[in-house]
Amino acid sequence: MTTSNPNNNETLRSRAQALRLNGLVEHWSEVADANWVAPLLQWEEDERAHRSLQRRIRDAKLGGFKAxxxxxxxxxxxxxxxxxxxxxxxxxxxxxxxxxxxxxxxxxxxxxxxxxxxxxxxxxxxxxxxxxxxxxxxxxxxxxxxxxxxxxxxxxxxxxxxxxxxxxxxxxxxxxxxxxxxxxxxxxxxxxxxxxxxxxxxxxxxxxxxxxxxxxxxxxxxxxxxxxxxxxSYRLKEARERTEARARQRSAKRTAVKKGTAS
Structure with missing residues (x-):
C-alpha cells in the first residue's frame, strides 16, 4: 500500500499542470498515489527539455566549432x-x-x-x-x-x-x-x-x-x-604543420623507394 504524501502529491500535480497534461490533472484524485506518476512526469520533462535544447541549437545557427x-x-x-x-x-x-x-x-x-x-x-x-x-x-x-x-x-x-x-x-x-x-x-x-x-x-x-x-x-x-x-593565426600554424608532415611523408617514401631499388 502506498502512503500518501500531500506535499509531494501537490508538487507532482503542479508539475503535471505546468506540462499541460490536462487529462492527468482532471483525474488526479484517481492517480495521485500511483507509483508510475512521478516517472511519467520526469520522462515528459526530460524529453521536452531535450527537444527544446535541440530546437534552440538549430535556431541559433552556431555552426561547427572546437570545444x-x-x-x-x-x-x-x-x-x-x-x-x-x-x-x-x-x-x-x-x-x-x-x-x-x-x-x-x-x-x-x-x-x-x-x-x-x-x-x-x-x-x-x-x-x-x-x-x-x-x-x-x-x-x-x-x-x-x-x-x-x-x-x-x-x-x-x-x-x-x-x-x-x-x-x-x-x-x-x-x-x-x-x-x-x-x-x-x-x-x-x-x-x-x-x-x-x-x-x-x-x-x-x-x-x-x-x-x-x-x-x-x-x-x-x-x-x-x-x-x-x-x-x-592558429590556422596558419596548423596549415604549416600539415605541410611539414606531408613533406616528411614524401621524404620517407623516397627513402623507402631508394632502399628498395638498391636492394
Missing part, C-alpha cells in the same frame, strides 16, 4: 584565460553585459564566442549567431519599414546575439546605422557578443564616414567584458 576543452591556451601570446572561463559561468547575462573578443585573424575569437553561446544554450537561454556581413546585408536589403522592424525585432529578441567578424569588411553609413539601431535596442536589456579583428580606434575604417560610430562603440562597450587576444 573549449580542446582550445590551445598556450598558442596565443596573450589571453586572459580566467576571464574567458568566467564567461562560461554566464553571470554576465544577469545584468545584460556585452562581450567583445578582439584580436587578429585565427587566434580563436569565434571559437571562444561560440563556446560561450553554446553554454548559454545548454543553460536554457536563446541564442542567435550571425556574421556581421550576413546580418547587415540582410537588414540593408529589406525594402519596407515593416519588414525591417520585424527583422530588427528578430535580432533584438534572443538572450544572446553573437555578431561574428566585425571588421573584415567595410560598410556603408546605412549598415552602420542599422547596427547602431540593433545595439541600441539590446542595450542594457540583453547581452551581445561581438568578435572583431579591429581595435575600436579603427572602427571608423570599418564604417567610413558614419556619424554614429562613436555612439555605437560607446553603447557596445559600456559595462562590457572586453577580451583582447594577441598572437599569430
Amino acid at each position: 573549449l576543452g580542446d582550445f590551445d591556451w598556450k598558442w596565443p601570446k596573450r589571453i586572459e584565460r580566467s576571464a574567458v572561463e568566467d564567461l562560461m559561468s554566464l553571470t554576465f547575462l544577469n545584468d545584460a553585459t556585452n562581450v567583445v573578443f578582439i584580436g587578429p585573424n585565427g587566434v580563436g575569437k569565434s571559437t571562444l564566442a561560440q563556446n560561450v553561446a553554446h553554454q548559454a544554450l545548454i543553460a536554457g537561454h536563446t541564442v542567435l549567431c550571425r556574421s556581421a556581413s550576413e546580418m547587415l546585408g540582410e537588414l540593408a536589403a529589406l525594402d519596407s519599414d515593416s519588414a525591417l522592424r520585424r527583422r530588427l525585432r528578430h535580432y533584438a529578441t534572443p538572450d544572446i546575439l553573437l555578431i561574428d567578424e566585425v571588421g573584415y569588411l567595410s560598410y556603408s553609413n546605412r549598415h552602420a546605422d542599422l547596427l547602431f539601431e540593433l545595439i541600441s535596442r539590446r542595450y542594457e536589456a540583453r547581452s551581445t557578443i561581438v568578435t572583431t579583428n579591429k581595435p575600436f580606434s579603427e572602427w571608423s575604417e570599418v564604417f567610413p564616414n558614419a556619424a554614429c560610430v562613436v555612439s555605437l562603440v560607446d553603447r557596445l562597450v559600456h559595462r562590457a567584458e572586453v577580451i583582447s587576444i594577441e598572437g599569430e
Whole structure:
C-alpha cells in the first residue's frame, strides 16, 4: 500500500499542470498515489527539455566549432584565460553585459564566442549567431519599414546575439546605422557578443564616414567584458604543420623507394 504524501502529491500535480497534461490533472484524485506518476512526469520533462535544447541549437545557427576543452591556451601570446572561463559561468547575462573578443585573424575569437553561446544554450537561454556581413546585408536589403522592424525585432529578441567578424569588411553609413539601431535596442536589456579583428580606434575604417560610430562603440562597450587576444593565426600554424608532415611523408617514401631499388 502506498502512503500518501500531500506535499509531494501537490508538487507532482503542479508539475503535471505546468506540462499541460490536462487529462492527468482532471483525474488526479484517481492517480495521485500511483507509483508510475512521478516517472511519467520526469520522462515528459526530460524529453521536452531535450527537444527544446535541440530546437534552440538549430535556431541559433552556431555552426561547427572546437570545444573549449580542446582550445590551445598556450598558442596565443596573450589571453586572459580566467576571464574567458568566467564567461562560461554566464553571470554576465544577469545584468545584460556585452562581450567583445578582439584580436587578429585565427587566434580563436569565434571559437571562444561560440563556446560561450553554446553554454548559454545548454543553460536554457536563446541564442542567435550571425556574421556581421550576413546580418547587415540582410537588414540593408529589406525594402519596407515593416519588414525591417520585424527583422530588427528578430535580432533584438534572443538572450544572446553573437555578431561574428566585425571588421573584415567595410560598410556603408546605412549598415552602420542599422547596427547602431540593433545595439541600441539590446542595450542594457540583453547581452551581445561581438568578435572583431579591429581595435575600436579603427572602427571608423570599418564604417567610413558614419556619424554614429562613436555612439555605437560607446553603447557596445559600456559595462562590457572586453577580451583582447594577441598572437599569430592558429590556422596558419596548423596549415604549416600539415605541410611539414606531408613533406616528411614524401621524404620517407623516397627513402623507402631508394632502399628498395638498391636492394
